[in-house]
Amino acid sequence: MKAFLWSSCFVSLCLSFAFAGTAQPERKSFPDAICVQIAHSISSASEVFYPGDPLYDKGIYHYSAWSSQKSKCVVEAGSPQDVGKILFILGRTKTPFAVKGGGHATNPGFSSSPGVLISMYRFSEITYHAASNTADIGVGLICDDVYATLDPLGVTVLGGRVTGLGIAGFTLGGGYSWKTNEYGLGVDNVVAFQLVQPNGRIVTVTKTSDPELFFGLTGGFNNFGVVTRLTLRTFPQGQVWGGSITLDGSTMPAVKAATTEFQASTDPKGGLIASYGYVTAAEQVVVSLLIFYDAPTPPPGLFDAFLAIPALQSDISTRSYLSLVQSQDVNSTSGLRIMFEAVPIISFTPELSDILLNETIFWGQKLASKSAVALGVSSEIFLPSIYSHNAAKTAFPPVRNIPFQPFVLGYAWDSAEFDADFIRAIHESAAYIHKAAIALGQTALRNAPVYPNYAAIGTPLKDMYGANLPALRALRRRVDPAGVMALTGGWKF
Incomplete structure (x- = not known):
């Protein structure tokens, strides 16, 4: 979950030159x-x-x-x-x-x-096709806009769980949604891509028109051209229940017990993101919960343990899907430098919770003198069955027989002087958590992939795409032999 924000500040430097005491015209x-x-x-x-x-x-x-x-x-x-x-x-x-x-x-x-x-801002049209339960969506839209347009029609698509996420990046990177327990990942629900290939040719890519290219686009980002439109499956959507809760760090034992209990739930309509954040200025831990149920009212007992914890702030109600997604303002701390790192986890346990909390506090204190503002970890709880909704191969995830969950570290700091320190720290912390989880018995994590939408810069491609990497590289050579898309950034095959 992306729970830190910032805005950028740019400084321009103007130079003037004088020769032999004569002022020269300003350079244009x-x-x-x-x-x-x-x-x-x-x-x-x-x-x-x-x-x-x-x-x-x-x-x-x-x-x-x-x-x-x-x-x-x-x-x-x-x-x-x-x-x-x-x-x-x-x-x-x-x-x-x-x-x-x-x-x-x-x-x-x-x-x-x-x-x-x-x-891609101008690609902002949405066309709903009731007969096929699909929607054509321009890639310049954020998920909020998509939800707002489809809500009066009583449908939605799989999109981001917090406000402001672009529908294109969410989908092309994999896409974990509040409805993933019910319908899989974003890539599992793409019907077609409109793609401008590196040679300028415009094509519609489906599973039947070009199975290899369709495979590459489902999690392969911009390696094969520029996607301009997504055709996504739609699903019925009425009011939902949930929102955000903020808790004091002293409630951690109760949060740990409630999250462990929720991890054992088998209700596919329920969702939870539990985040621990160390705020350096206050030198304390703050807990943030995002709770979701895909109906106007949850069944008794599913979230009672969370609601019983004394809260600093609570925004839980029956509401529209868009309202729930916007219930936590991730754009509230503008001006910061922010990075994320994915840590695949099989399941949340009390022992793992202690490790996550200790890592958050350890690095928060260690990096406090290097302009750290807040460091956190989010436990994203899903059912083990989420990868069973699609039998077809996708670029991500490269394996579907390991029920991993995409836990995420989030670091926020202020000064560019310390960028390298934070890159090293987040990689080191993720590696430590991964190793500790395996030591706790989650041995399947040895082969679990890292979620590329969260992965920090410097993550090896094989850690995200595994055995799919040779096929993705061969596809890149076929589609882009001149290496046009290699001129862009991102995860390059």
């Missing part, structure tokens, strides 16, 4: 030649923005200040045909670029670039 900044070429090639459906334009600033903005970079220009592409023209120019000139949807990628360079940034 000229648009980059590649950006100008793109601007002259695209249609009126698209537009290019340069530094100094508010729409440029909107384009390069990211959830984590660590992820934002100054680009030569921002191209708001407005049609698949224009995306093809842009890719042709970038590939021919070997210009680095990035593709940005919702802007929640926390690794630097994954959806940002010092080259050209392609913003």
Whole structure:
């Protein structure tokens, strides 16, 4: 769960020169030649923005200040045909670029670039097909917008569990939803991808039209071109029950017992994210719970242990699906550098809970002098059956016979001076937790993959894609022999 926020601050440096005591004219900044070429090639459906334009600033903005970079220009592409023209120019000139949807990628360079940034913001249409129970969704939308559009129709799709996540990044990386217990991952519910291939060709990719490419896109991100539209299965959606609860760290024993009890539940409509956060300024632990039930009222007993704990704040009610997703404001601490790391876990246990809490406090105290603001770990509780909803192979997860859950570490700090310290710390902590869980008897974790949407920069590809990696690399060579998509950031095959 992405529970830390920030905003970015950019500083421009102006230089003036004087020779022989004579003031020289101020140097003018000229648009980059590649950006100008793109601007002259695209249609009126698209537009290019340069530094100094508010729409440029909107384009390069990211959830984590660590992820934002100054680009030569921002191209708001407005049609698949224009995306093809842009890719042709970038590939021919070997210009680095990035593709940005919702802007929640926390690794630097994954959806940002010092080259050209392609913003998918204008791909924002939704078309619902009642006869086939599907929806065509533009990749420029965040999940909140998708929920809001589909809610009056009484349906929804599998999307993010907290506010602000882009539907494209969520789906292309795997996608754990509040409805995953019932219907699987986001990738398990894609019917078709509209893809602009690296050569500019626009294709609709389905399981029957190109099974290998469909496999690669279900968890393979932007290795095979730029996805402009997703066709997703829809499911009936009425009111739900749940919301957020904030607790003092002294309630940890009760939270641990309640979470352990909930882990044993077999009700597929229930969901829980239990987060422990160490706040360095206060030198204390805060507990945050996100609770979900896919009906207006949960059955007696399922969440009673959580509701009995004295809370600092509680926002539990019967509400719309969108209201529940927006019940915790993850955009409340703007200005921070944020990163995540995935730790696959088989199941939550009291012993594992102690390890998670100790790691959070240990690193919170150790990094306090290095501008740490808050460090936390989120236990994301799912049923063991979540990977059984799809018999077809997907790029992620590479295995479906290990019932792992995507626990996540989240670090927030303030100063770029200490970036390397936090990268080392989060990798070290994740490795320690993984090793400790195996020692506690969760031996299947030796072969469990890391969730790529959470994985920290530097994570080996084999840790995420396992035995699928050779096939994904071969597919990349077939679809993108010129290496156009290698000019982008992200997990590159």
